[in-house]
Amino acid sequence: MNVASALSIRGLSKSFGGKIAVNSVDLEVLSGSFFGLVGPNGAGKTTLLLMAVGLMRPDAGTSAVLGTDVWHRGLQPKRDLGVLPDALALPEFLTGRELLNYLGRLRGLEAEIVDTRSEELLQVMDLLGEERTLVVDYSTGMRKKIGLATALLHNPRVLVLDEPFEAVDPVSALSLKRILGRYVARGGAVLLSSHVMALVEQLCDTVAVMSNGEVIAGGALEEVRGAGSLEKAVVALTDPGSGGAEELSWLGT
Ligand SMILES: Nc1ncnc2c1ncn2[C@@H]1O[C@H](COP(=O)(O)OP(=O)(O)OP(=O)(O)O)[C@@H](O)[C@H]1O
Numbered sequence: 001m002n003v004a005s006a007l008s009i010r011g012l013s014k015s016f017g018g019k020i021a022v023n024s025v026d027l028e029v030l031s032g033s034f035f036g037l038v039g040p041n042g043a044g045k046t047t048l049l050l051m052a053v054g055l056m057r058p059d060a061g062t063s064a065v066l067g068t069d070v071w072h073r074g075l076q077p078k079r080d081l082g083v084l085p086d087a088l089a090l091p092e093f094l095t096g097r098e099l100l101n102y103l104g105r106l107r108g109l110e111a112e113i114v115d116t117r118s119e120e121l122l123q124v125m126d127l128l129g130e131e132r133t134l135v136v137d138y139s140t141g142m143r144k145k146i147g148l149a150t151a152l153l154h155n156p157r158v159l160v161l162d163e164p165f166e167a168v169d170p171v172s173a174l175s176l177k178r179i180l181g182r183y184v185a186r187g188g189a190v191l192l193s194s195h196v197m198a199l200v201e202q203l204c205d206t207v208a209v210m211s212n213g214e215v216i217a218g219g220a221l222e223e224v225r226g227a228g229s230l231e232k233a234v235v236a237l238t239d240p241g242s243g244g245a246e247e248l249s250w251l252g253t
Pocket residue numbers: 016020021039040041042043044045046047048
């Protein structure tokens with residue numbers, strides 16, 4: 001194992017009913033690195049991330065967190081990982097604070113630590129005003145934010161976040177960006193997927209572009225985007241023919 005390796009993905013593959021969703025993908029996310037995974041709808045990003053954190057069994061390949069396989073029976077990979085999956089299954093008939101309390105205790109944190117961290121997380125996610133609202137009644141963005149709070153609660157060393165900023169308002173997004181930036185500066189590792197290229201350019205030092213289940217480009221942000229923007233580079237890589245120039249001739253006539 002590379003000593004600086006936070007998440008090491010080797011040959012992960014998955015098919016659904018004969019259709020290949022992810023085809024032998026390798027990725028290396030280093031400690032102290034902000035890694036962005038981008039690519040068109042259906043490229044295989046969510047499937048890859050689910051396998052990378054041990055929430056979906058791969059057909060082939062491995063994923064190791066700080067050197068330990070995610071399917072290892074012990075608790076260490078789970079302790080080291082903070083995960084925001086795409087479709088979040090939360091105990092919904094709890095308030096945000098109750099949910100954090102429940103998950104914090106379940107993860108073996110002391111009550112006092114859970115209380116302090118929950119207060120801070122609800123504060124930075126701007127959810128303190130919703131103390132009486134059950135998660136089931138949260139808006140889409142609020143659900144995303146409480147999901148992020150649950151991912152951060154146990155102070156993991158590696159964060160895997162599927163579309164973390166989707167539906168999150170700009171004020172919350174700004175504080176979240178600062179928090180994640182500090183986390184990486186202190187040696188944490190973040191792997192996130194996003195369709196917002198400006199955000200990936202702002203945050204990530206390393207990117208991988210997925211298309212049709214494969215990584216078709218990857219490396220330092222500057223290398224992948226070249227002289228132009230990341231958006232242009234990703235469109236050129238994933239849809240070299242059209243450049244997004246299709247028209248609906250009847251629309252607005
Ligand atoms: N549970 C499933 N059953 C069948 N097919 C699936 C399943 N999950 C994903 N797929 C298929 O696998 C492919 C990759 O899907 P995936 O959700 O990983 O893409 P994605 O890159 O995350 O897309 P998006 O950007 O739209 O979220 C798609 O063709 C999708 O239809």
